[in-house]
Amino acid sequence: MRGPWSSIQSKLVFLIAGISMVTVLVGFSLVTERFAQSLRDSLENDSLSLAQRLVVDSAAYLSLGMAGQARDNLLDKVVLNSPHSLALFDEQGGLFAEIERGGGQIVVDDYRPESAVIWESDWLHIYQPVEDSLDQRIGTLYLKISLSQLSHRMRAFVGVLLVLLLVMLALAYFLARLMQRYISGPILTLADISRQVRDHQNYSLRAPVKSSDEIGVLSQTFNDMLETIEQQQAFRDKVEQSLRIKEERLERAVAELQYMANYDSLTGLPNRALCMDRIELAIRHASRTRTYAGIIYLDLDHFKDVNDSLGHAVGDELLKATAERLSDVLREEDTLARIGGDEFVIITTDFSSSDQIIPLVSKVVERFEQNFTVGRYSVQSTVSLGVCVYPDDGDSVDALMKAADAAMYKAKDVGRNTYAFFEAEMNRMAVWRQQLGSELQHAIDRDELYLVFQPKVALESGQISGAEVLLRWEHPEFGSVSPADFIPVAEHTGLIYRIGLWVLEQACEAVSRWRDVGLEGVTVAVNLSAAQFRQADLVEHIAAILARHNVPPQTLELEITESMLVRDVDQAIRMLKRIKLLGLRVAIDDFGTGFSSLSYLRKFPLDALKIDRSFIMDLGKNRDDTAIALAIISMASSLRLKVVAEGVETPAQWSFLAGHLCDEVQGFLISPGLRESEFISFYKSFSLDEVIASRNV
Template sequence: MTYRVLIVTADAGDCSGLQEMLGQARDGPFSSERVRLLSAALARLPAGGIDAVLLDLSLPDSQGIDTFLRLHAAASSIPILTLCALEDEALALQALDCGAQGYLLKGQFASYLVAQSLRNIIQRQNLEERLSQERARAEITLNSISDAVIGTDMLGNVDYLNIAAEHMTGWLREEARGHHIDQVMHLVDSETSAVAVNPVGLVLRQNQPMGMTAGTVLVRRDGSNVAIEDSAAPILDPSGEISGAVVVFHDVTEARVMAMKMAYLAQHDFLTRLPNRVLLNDRIAQAISLAERSGNAIALMFLDLDHFKYINDSLGHAAGDQLLQLVAQRLSACVRNSDTVSRSGGDEFVVLLAEGRDMQDAGLTAQKIIAALSAPYAIDQHELHMTCSIGISVYPADAESAEALLKNADTAMYHAKESGRNNYQFFKHAMNVRAVERQVIESSLWQALDRHEFILHYQPKLNLKTGAVTGAEALVRWQHPQWGLTLPERFVPVAEECGLIVPLGRWVLREACRQTRRWQEQGLELASIAVNISALEFRHADFVAGVQLILAETDLPPQCLQLEITESVLMRDADISSGILQQLKDIGVQLAVDDFGTGYSSLSYLLKFPIDVLKIDKSFVHAINANTGIIASAMIAMGASLHYKVVAEGVESQAQLVFLKREQCDEGQGYLFSRGLLSEQFARLFLHKSVPLDC
């Protein structure tokens, strides 16, 4: 590479000597150009291409140190060597102090060392310039990043801060320089405010990267706090020895707030702000651990709002959500701060009563909750009333794990619902037996229809005057492979809960109609076959169409089918019931009110129903004895006055039969006459036409 040297001198001899030296230099090649005046040099330098300047301090247009100062100001990045006579060496030394890279004595230009030194000076200047550019680039880079950067020496004293570090610490670089890192970067624990260990000290002692302890905050110079995360590392010199440390950190305040918010949302119900199942399970586990060490008990309450669905259906989900929020507030007000109220989902809540609660205390809290939740709610100009059912399980008496406690409390809650709702029940181990049996029944029911395990028994109905068999009621039985013949009391409630009651009811109706038609074809003129209809069947959208279809499939005359619907089902929505009954009546089937007297029906509604038969509930028949039967008597009289056929259910004694005959009840059925019979057995009984009535 050829270096170009600008020679600034008015002395032609000096210029010639310098050019000869540069041209012959073994450390070349050098090229040169000459100007005689300082003003010419100042005009030439901006054009560039000059690697060094040889400056005579005695020029026609400038003399002395001022000559150097003016040229150096115009080209501070170009190395300048001054030319001076031996007697002016003091002036050359002064120029060195002002920034000159060296000086040459006039008359001594011929030494080969001059060219060698000039090359070294140029190369060193170029290197320094590159290093300066790299430092500037690094400085720009460090000041452009959002992370704060602080450098220290081996004693931990600060020697560098970037702009982000200045903003975060509140210290300017020059102010911080020389101060210890613990003063500029003061760290404390976010929870205890105790001084935290700065990772820089660990790096300097252990010569390896270090991270900061979680939960550390930086106390800024003005006393304010900022949450940070950082890492520190050693700074190594070219020989690989540690020469200091650098720490890089950034503000995580917003990130921590967001993380806390996300953690809160992950552990709390969005609507009520109560702990959800995740946080509840953790609280239960902690409570069990504490109770295990202390020997105390804890109680878990599983709470379900009664008929909450009606609120959503009638007023909308917005009103339902407001109600849930109010319920959450009332629940929280009923327990201690150390207890936990959680929303499990939907209209279900769980209350964890912390250790030290005994059975009596849990019962009192349950009573308090029931009373609080039953008070009226004002929502959207509506006054709403709500009750709840509560199940309670206790650790360690009922279970020893969170999962088992929840399961047992849930089981007890269902028993509270079965006990009339708006009450609480403590878990009993017998409940689990029933729950397991229910699960077994449900799983078996789904297969029973496909496996043809259901059969029908037929209980005869008799004319109480003549003893003639007038009809039969179809009664479903389950011929279970392991349990044997199973009565409907055991499986029908489960079928209603799991959604199987509709297909099961369709099967019963179809089988009863098919069997009745088969008897008719065999010459047995059975007046009617009665089939019980469940609430879910009766309300099903295609119930009436289903009855028509079955009658058509079996070819049974509609008047031979008697559908029995309980009084409580009919009165659930009397207007809708009336419409369904009229559609059935238009088909031609007979209609019977089953379990009459137990549904608190309005007589005015009863008169609107196109009823053919009233069946007196067996509880009123069983109440008949030698001295009383007032209710049964009144029902018989009312049925007769309304021109209904009256049938007494559950006739089991001669005394009851005598009374019913005396009161002129039309028909009866019960164990006194016959239990339910298989189709072949019933056919043989029917062939006798009548059953003796010994009274």
């Protein structure tokens, strides 16, 4: 509860009024005292003057002893407003004459011979000696005057002063009230603004600065403080806003990370991690309900070729279209996940037998026989599916995934665009492929890979015109590993890029050595994989290798397959033109097994066609194969392309091809693949007649 002295306003009023009151009271006291002293001095002076005149007038009467005349003289000469008494004493102190006018009776005891002025509370006593002409004291005049008149005047004066005092005090209080506004007003304004700042947290308020005195300095300092607080508040608000934004971003980032940790960003499907969790849930559900659960491992056939030829953007759209197509054939309770690249997994549950999964996988295969429309492209992309069943093929996530993966590879091995159920034997093949992939990563560094060169002979001259480079792998534990086993693994793992460049490097290095030993004009043919052919910097790598070994470009021939050309004709033509500008030769390998047409072949800048060994095997025996071989030779002749027959193993095949204008042959009839040193020796000692004769034995 606030008291009367709780505010500075009240304190200032009372302080100013109190000081004014003390000042006025002191002044009042001084004036009163001064006025009283003035009245006493005036009364004393007037009384002394009167006494001195009376002494002169009374001296004669006193010396002649004329008491009556002396009294009459006193009565006549003394005129006073105040009560008084007057007496003459003779030299011996006897009362000679007296006048009593309210001053009381004078007695002998009042006598005092010497001159004196005596003030009492109510009376003034004056003694004045009376002297004769010879200055001899002959008596004493005594005047006794009442102070009542003086007291009355003092009371009147004090009354007036009291009125003035009250007026002055009232004026002082009014002035104090007025003055405190100039002092406390700005302070009260500061207090009010402070309360507003406290109540509303509004730091933009400012106190008015109306003076340069201490109050003005205080107001300015208060404003500076508010300015500082406002800036700090703004900075804090900015920091808090920034923190809120960062917190929101962090929450979004956490949500995104959680999404990214569980879902594929391209298709929106569950990713590998979430897929593993769903398989675990499916296992628990099947175990609890005593039903079967199916794990279907799905891989797009030739997706790498689509991705490399049409670009990653088309490949991504194909993956999204694949996800949509798969989702359309699945039940709501089934799970579809993308576990990486072009690999998907379907988790399906609640089957009473494994055979009930067959309609689902058959439907998937059937749906993918229809081409995809991706942008302006019509893309054919079939699927290979591997199927395993819980609990028959495994009781853990890892076991089931390995089983489904093995079954998927089996589906690819049997021709793709189909499905295969897991069998126990597949585990061994899966382990074998895994081992090959692991060992193949170190095969180059360990010098386990090497090249062999299978000679090619020109039928017209009967001389060795070149050789096809074949890659071999001699593993210290596995022994000789077939290219049919490790090349698909290299393509699947991406090692084909490094291995392909290594083969080109080794082949050109060999040609450089051959030139040093006199094998001029011998060409080498190197097979390119689809992935290599669509490698953007392939031509630059080849140019660098040729320059590094000083090998003429025309001595290097690149062999590609039909399927690599027809998947994206425009891209293939661009790549072939770049290769031809470098001066290299290009041949189509295994011609006749693909889907090339004459119109396509006329567009491609090619140098040779290689008839697939499947048509050479029964040449002269099988009417269809013979017709195909002759058609290829005729077509190549019309296109001015060189024809090479591969897989020639008998003199009869040789004779047939020689009689029908085939340009070159290669095969076991001439020689299998030879190590470099063996090839050089074979080349230098080669005689076609001796070789043919030896094979007729």
